Amino acid sequence: MLNLIIKDFKNIFYDIKSLAFILIMPIALMSILGMALQGVFSDTMSSDVFSVQIGVVKDYDYADEVAKVEDTVVNTWNAGEYFSDEIINDFNPETSFFNDFLEDSVGEMVSYTVMTNEEADAALKADEIQAYVVLPKNFVFNSYVNFMAVEDVRYLSEIKIVSSSNPSNDFASGMVNEMITPYFATINNFVSINRVVNQATLDYSIPAGAFDGLREEMMSNTEQRYEVPKENIPGSKTISSFQYYAVGIMAMFILYSASIGARAMYDETKEHTFQRLEVAGAKFSKMSVSNFFRVMLIVMVQSGIMITYSSVMLKVDWGSIQNLLIVLLLSSFAVAGVGTFIATLTVNFNNPRIGSVFEFAVVQMMALLGGSFIPVEVLPEGFQKLSFLSLNASVLGGYLNGMYDRPLIEMLEYTNYMIIFGLAFIVLSLVAMKFRRRESLS
Amino acid sequence: MNLLTVTNLEKSYKKIKAVKGITFHVKQGEVLGLLGPNGAGKSTTISMIATLLKPDAGEVIYNGTDIVKNPKAIQENLGYVPQEIALYPMLSGKENLMFWGRAYGLKGNTLKKRIEEVSEIIGIADRLKDKVKTYSGGMKRRLNIGVALLHNPELIIMDEPTVGIDPQSRNHILDTVLKLNKQGMTVIYTSHYMEEVEFLCSRICIMDQGEIIAEGSKEELIKQIDGARDLKLRLENYDDTLLAKIEAHPSVVSIEKSDGDIIAKIKQDTQIIKDIVDMINEHGASIMSMDVEEPNLEAVFLQLTGRMLRD
Numbered sequence: 001m002l003n004l005i006i007k008d009f010k011n012i013f014y015d016i017k018s019l020a021f022i023l024i025m026p027i028a029l030m031s032i033l034g035m036a037l038q039g040v041f042s043d044t045m046s047s048d049v050f051s052v053q054i055g056v057v058k059d060y061d062y063a064d065e066v067a068k069v070e071d072t073v074v075n076t077w078n079a080g081e082y083f084s085d086e087i088i089n090d091f092n093p094e095t096s097f098f099n100d101f102l103e104d105s106v107g108e109m110v111s112y113t114v115m116t117n118e119e120a121d122a123a124l125k126a127d128e129i130q131a132y133v134v135l136p137k138n139f140v141f142n143s144y145v146n147f148m149a150v151e152d153v154r155y156l157s158e159i160k161i162v163s164s165s166n167p168s169n170d171f172a173s174g175m176v177n178e179m180i181t182p183y184f185a186t187i188n189n190f191v192s193i194n195r196v197v198n199q200a201t202l203d204y205s206i207p208a209g210a211f212d213g214l215r216e217e218m219m220s221n222t223e224q225r226y227e228v229p230k231e232n233i234p235g236s237k238t239i240s241s242f243q244y245y246a247v248g249i250m251a252m253f254i255l256y257s258a259s260i261g262a263r264a265m266y267d268e269t270k271e272h273t274f275q276r277l278e279v280a281g282a283k284f285s286k287m288s289v290s291n292f293f294r295v296m297l298i299v300m301v302q303s304g305i306m307i308t309y310s311s312v313m314l315k316v317d318w319g320s321i322q323n324l325l326i327v328l329l330l331s332s333f334a335v336a337g338v339g340t341f342i343a344t345l346t347v348n349f350n351n352p353r354i355g356s357v358f359e360f361a362v363v364q365m366m367a368l369l370g371g372s373f374i375p376v377e378v379l380p381e382g383f384q385k386l387s388f389l390s391l392n393a394s395v396l397g398g399y400l401n402g403m404y405d406r407p408l409i410e411m412l413e414y415t416n417y418m419i420i421f422g423l424a425f426i427v428l429s430l431v432a433m434k435f436r437r438r439e440s441l442s
Numbered sequence: 443m444n445l446l447t448v449t450n451l452e453k454s455y456k457k458i459k460a461v462k463g464i465t466f467h468v469k470q471g472e473v474l475g476l477l478g479p480n481g482a483g484k485s486t487t488i489s490m491i492a493t494l495l496k497p498d499a500g501e502v503i504y505n506g507t508d509i510v511k512n513p514k515a516i517q518e519n520l521g522y523v524p525q526e527i528a529l530y531p532m533l534s535g536k537e538n539l540m541f542w543g544r545a546y547g548l549k550g551n552t553l554k555k556r557i558e559e560v561s562e563i564i565g566i567a568d569r570l571k572d573k574v575k576t577y578s579g580g581m582k583r584r585l586n587i588g589v590a591l592l593h594n595p596e597l598i599i600m601d602e603p604t605v606g607i608d609p610q611s612r613n614h615i616l617d618t619v620l621k622l623n624k625q626g627m628t629v630i631y632t633s634h635y636m637e638e639v640e641f642l643c644s645r646i647c648i649m650d651q652g653e654i655i656a657e658g659s660k661e662e663l664i665k666q667i668d669g670a671r672d673l674k675l676r677l678e679n680y681d682d683t684l685l686a687k688i689e690a691h692p693s694v695v696s697i698e699k700s701d702g703d704i705i706a707k708i709k710q711d712t713q714i715i716k717d718i719v720d721m722i723n724e725h726g727a728s729i730m731s732m733d734v735e736e737p738n739l740e741a742v743f744l745q746l747t748g749r750m751l752r753d
Contacts, residue, residue: 003544007530014532014573272528276589279492279522280545281514 004282004290009297011264022260022298026253027309030246054112054176055120055132056102058139062094065140072141073148082148093143097135097183106179124162131176134160143187243317243403246310248372251395253306254299254331255363258339259355261295265343266352274347284347284433288340292426295339299332323402323411330418331395337422337429338391344432366390394418445470445597445628446491451500453486460486462652463500468597468630473623475643476632477739482649484632485525488599491630492522504597518547521590521598525605527582528589531575535566535585538574539592546593556592563621564588565614580611587615591622598622599630604638616641636739648743655746664737667745670695672735673706673718680727687721694718695745710737 013019066088073083102112115123120132161180265287268274277287307324310316318324346354367373369383370392376384387393398414446468453461461483468474476484489495491502493513501508507515529538536557543553561567564584566577574582583603590598600619604612619642623629633639639646640660648656648663656663677684685704689697693711697704708714715734722729 003541007533007541010537011530011532272524272526273530275494276522276524276528276542277545278494279517279520280542281517282545 001286001289004277004287005293008264008290008294012294012298018260022257022302023305026249026302026306029253030249030306030310031314052110052131052176053129054110055115055123055129056098056112057115057117057120057132057134059117059134060137060139060141062140065138066144068141069144072145079148087148088144091144091147093140096187101183110176110179120162132162133176133180134162136160146187243310244375244400246306246314246316247396247399247403248367248392250303250306250399251331251370251392252363252367252372254302254335254395255338255366255391256359257295257298257302258335258342259358260298261291261336261339262343262346262355262358263352264294265291266346266350266355269347269350284436285430288344288429288433291343292336292340296332296336299335300328303328303332317403318399319402319405323408324399326408326411326415327395327398327402327418330415330422331391331398334391334395334418334422334425337425340429341425341432344429344436348432348436366392369393371396391418391421394421443470444468445505446630447503448487448491449501449503451487451490451502452498453483453490453495454498460652461490461497464649464652464654466647466654466657468628469645470628471623471626472645473619473629473631473643475639475646476630476649477634477636477639477646477743478632478649479634481651482634483652484649485601486652487649488601488630488632491516492520492599493517516597518593519596521593521595523587523590523598523600523603525601525603527586529574529582529585532573534571534573535561535577536570538585538589539570542589543592548593553592556594560588560591563591563618578608578611580607580614583607583611583615584618587618595627597628597630599632601632602634603631604633604635612638636743640739646739648739648746650743650747656742660739663739663742667737667742668709670707670709670741670745671737672741673708673715674731674733674735675704675706675718675722676702676730676732677704677722678728678730680722680725684721684725684727687725688718691717691721 012022069088070083074080098112102110113123113129115132117134120129120134123129124132161176265274268277268287274287278284307316307318307328311318342355342358346352366389369379369387370376370390371379371387372392376387376393379387394414394417398411398418401411401414444467448467449465450463451461451465452459452463464483464487466474476487478484486495490497491509493509493516497510502510502516504516504519509516530541533541539557539560540553543549543556548556557570558567561570564587566581566584566588569577569581574585577585587600587603590600603619604615607615616638619629619631623642629642631639631642643660645659646657646663647654656666658666685697685699688694688706691714693709693714695707695709697706699705706718708718719729719732
């Protein structure tokens with residue numbers, strides 16, 4: 001077996017032409033496409049393509065609660081002068097939460113949909129959202145009271161975040177917590193500041209407005225905490241189009257290696273070394289295993305070269321080494337699996353066109369559906385639904401996961417896909433071997 | 443003692459019956475020739491012996507073991523030289539020998555020693571480090587044979603090993619085969635070159651259209667056609683009545699005109715030449731030239747099939 005593998009490796013590395021194709025072509029393609037397509041997207045692509053989908057449940061009626069605020073201020077506090085439409089509009093807690101926070105501050109990382117409790121539960125169950133936030137009853141009322149009150153302070157401590165039970169969404173749920181919790185902590189700080197300022201105004205009979213400057217300064221310091229620093233949130237790194245295409249082109253190009261093995265096996269049958277090996281007692285299955293390792297090595301070398309080249313020359317940040325190595329290994333395994341299947345079919349039917357069909361039709365289709373050319377999310381919906389058929393989607397997902405510095409658990413769906421993809425084709429190859437036709441030598 | 447016995451061997455490709463129930467044997471230490479035109483079924487036959495093809499019917503017994511049921515029995519002791527150059531052109535001669543030696547289970551010093559010995563036998567010791575793709579056709583053919591000798595097989599099958607090479611390399615290969623045979627190796631040699639088979643083989647099976655149509659030593663085969671030979675005449679002042687008279691002689695098989703020559707196929711008969719010369723003289727014709735060609739396997743094939751070997 002080792003003898004076969006060594007021979008196959010030597011055959012690859014001694015053949016300058018095919019070596020150039022294997023190594024130089026992807027580098028050239030990566031550079032050209034990366035530059036050509038740089039303008040198609042913004043300079044940087046953030047993780048919004050892969051952003052967390054959340055639901056927001058409003059467990060209150062906005063108009064009712066505003067009416068309740070008016071009643072409290074006018075009738076209970078007897079402070080009608082503090083209530084006006086202007087104040088209501090200036091400090092609108094919904095505008096603050098939805099517009100200032102969810103859209104402006106963390107909009108790159110989060111997409112939200114307002115829904116009812118039932119809808120949110122159903123969406124969570126269907127994996128359409130990774131978490132939902134419940135803005136509790138009295139959210140609007142308490143917010144206004146806290147803004148205006150001195151004594152009657154109500155902290156917003158009852159914000160509820162409901163996360164998916166799917167372990168692969170743990171990271172997304174974590175992200176939601178990381179963002180929402182600081183927001184409401186900030187709101188509570190507002191409350192404290194406001195209370196101190198209001199109390200001081202009353203205690204020392206200071207004219208209204210005297211502390212406005214101080215209040216604004218303190219609030220503005222606090223407001224800065226609205227700006228959730230992205231670098232503190234794992235997985236929120238931005239990537240450049242070069243980075244995206246470095247991965248996209250690589251995911252596509254490594255698939256070509258699958259047919260390199262098939263072509264090599266066909267050449268062996270054509271040059272009769274295959275038959276000679278059979279006479280020497282080597283079984284087809286043994287030769288296929290060797291071919292599997294040949295393809296796997298080619299893919300690993302190709303990926304390694306492309307990663308190194310793009311890191312050094314294009315300044316692509318591939319993220320954690322651990323993530324990188326896992327995806328590199330598993331993508332090579334998956335491609336080697338499909339390569340073994342193509343090689344088996346090629347030998348069975350004695351037809352080199354099977355490899356060509358794979359290169360010109362299947363690889364292109366997988367590249368398109370898997371996001372090698374343009375991100376899957378930008379594709380028409382029908383295409384998006386078919387992306388699960390493409391190995392590229394998982395290879396891309398796996399590498400991008402590392403680029404975004406996401407934890408390994410987030411990568412499971414991609415790594416599992418690659419393993420299943422590779423194994424499925426190995427099983428198919430074994431089945432196909434059973435149906436091999438044997439023809440004459442000449 | 444029979445090393446290999448083939449009985450009622452059959453093989454079909456779709457509707458074409460390539461081998462039609464042939465039976466023959468190979469004795470230990472002999473060179474058996476399979477002679478026949480292209481498409482006679484020689485390669486299919488040896489592919490079945492080499493375990494590359496599964497026969498539709500019949501059996502191949504090697505040293506008492508049915509190799510259809512137990513291919514390993516022959517694989518370990520068989521050197522197979524395919525008609526094609528079954529080598530890796532990107533690897534050097536040495537790397538090819540190393541690879542194939544290991545494929546046959548050789549390793550370490552044994553492998554190294556065998557590579558040295560074999561490269562001496564096939565005469566490429568000085569080019570071992572070069573890539574095979576830089577070799578001449580003759581050198582590739584010799585290395586193709588060398589690969590099959592590495593594990594010192596008991597039986598070697600050579601399928602048209604001299605196709606498309608220069609006379610010098612051809613002679614080297616033929617000498618090598620004889621040398622190996624003298625060292626005790628049993629050889630099955632297929633060819634459509636009659637001269638090679640005549641030169642090398644102690645026994646010959648003539649194949650045509652999937653059947654063995656004759657079998658024996660060269661002398662035995664020629665005897666089968668009554669020692670028939672060609673008498674080539676160039677005459678002047680003759681007409682067809684003379685030719686009809688010659689053809690009517692009981693020892694004349696056939697007569698035909700070709701490029702001004704008259705070719706009479708005659709049986710082995712000490713009187714026949716004298717009789718024909720007498721007939722010519724009586725007719726008043728003049729003999730410009732006369733040549734008797736010794737009988738050969740081509741004649742045997744022609745007599746048995748009505749076709750030339752290379753038709």
